[in-house]
Amino acid sequence: ITKEQQAFMKVIVDSYNRHQIPQDVTKKLLQEQYSAEENFILLTEMATSQVQVLVEFTKNIPGFLSLDHEDQIALLKGSAVEAMFLRSAQVLSTKMPNGHTEVLEERIRNSGISEEFMTPMFNFYKSIGKLHMVQEEQALLTAVTILTPDRPFVKDHPAVERLQEPMLEVLRKLCALHHPREPQYFARLLGRLTELRTLNHYHTEMLTSWRMNDQKFTPLLCEIWDV
Numbered sequence: 001i002t003k004e005q006q007a008f009m010k011v012i013v014d015s016y017n018r019h020q021i022p023q024d025v026t027k028k029l030l031q032e033q034y035s036a037e038e039n040f041i042l043l044t045e046m047a048t049s050q051v052q053v054l055v056e057f058t059k060n061i062p063g064f065l066s067l068d069h070e071d072q073i074a075l076l077k078g079s080a081v082e083a084m085f086l087r088s089a090q091v092l093s094t095k096m097p098n099g100h101t102e103v104l105e106e107r108i109r110n111s112g113i114s115e116e117f118m119t120p121m122f123n124f125y126k127s128i129g130k131l132h133m134v135q136e137e138q139a140l141l142t143a144v145t146i147l148t149p150d151r152p153f154v155k156d157h158p159a160v161e162r163l164q165e166p167m168l169e170v171l172r173k174l175c176a177l178h179h180p181r182e183p184q185y186f187a188r189l190l191g192r193l194t195e196l197r198t199l200n201h202y203h204t205e206m207l208t209s210w211r212m213n214d215q216k217f218t219p220l221l222c223e224i225w226d227v
Ligand SMILES: Nc1ccc(C(=O)O[C@H]2C[C@H]3CC[C@@H]2C3)cc1
Pocket: 040, 043, 044, 045, 046, 047, 084, 085, 088, 108, 203, 207, 216, 217, 218, 221
């Protein structure tokens, strides 16, 4: 990894670590009482804070703010669900003190999300956990996901590709560095991005079913997901 690639990576990793979900949100997971309504409110808070964290992280990705402004919005809206599931998978599988993980899982299972979405979501969390990504890989994989050129309504594809390519190159080198005995590790990471895309569809269903039951969303979630 060259000097400038190291500097480049440091910007992304520091930003990824700086923008974490506030403690008060994760603390509430243990305190509030159990009910589908209360769980839904907690998940709404969590999703809202994850989207805020996502926007801040994205603004620090080198070159992102020099993209066309409408393309910046299209990339954020197009990747919000995937970035959120990636981060919650990483939070669930590593960051959280043990007691929290089960509690969060329990609340997710008991918040009005349909069973048919629950399975793929938890399978994804498990498949991410099994990879034992180092935090540099997590940060770069999230940045690569956000800078996916073929999101709906993106006009200048090549400009997004030019930002994503160097990130993929650094991620590839990182994988070789941290997982020397697994030559296919980088390919497996990219395979997770394909699995992530399938969650978009389920997520839209989840939102629709909650809306049908008149569940309250925050303005930020309504804006990012056009609900
Ligand atoms: N009012 C809403 C509440 C939660 C979500 C959501 O996507 O939640 C995500 C955060 C983690 C728990 C369920 C998924 C993963 C969307 C709208």
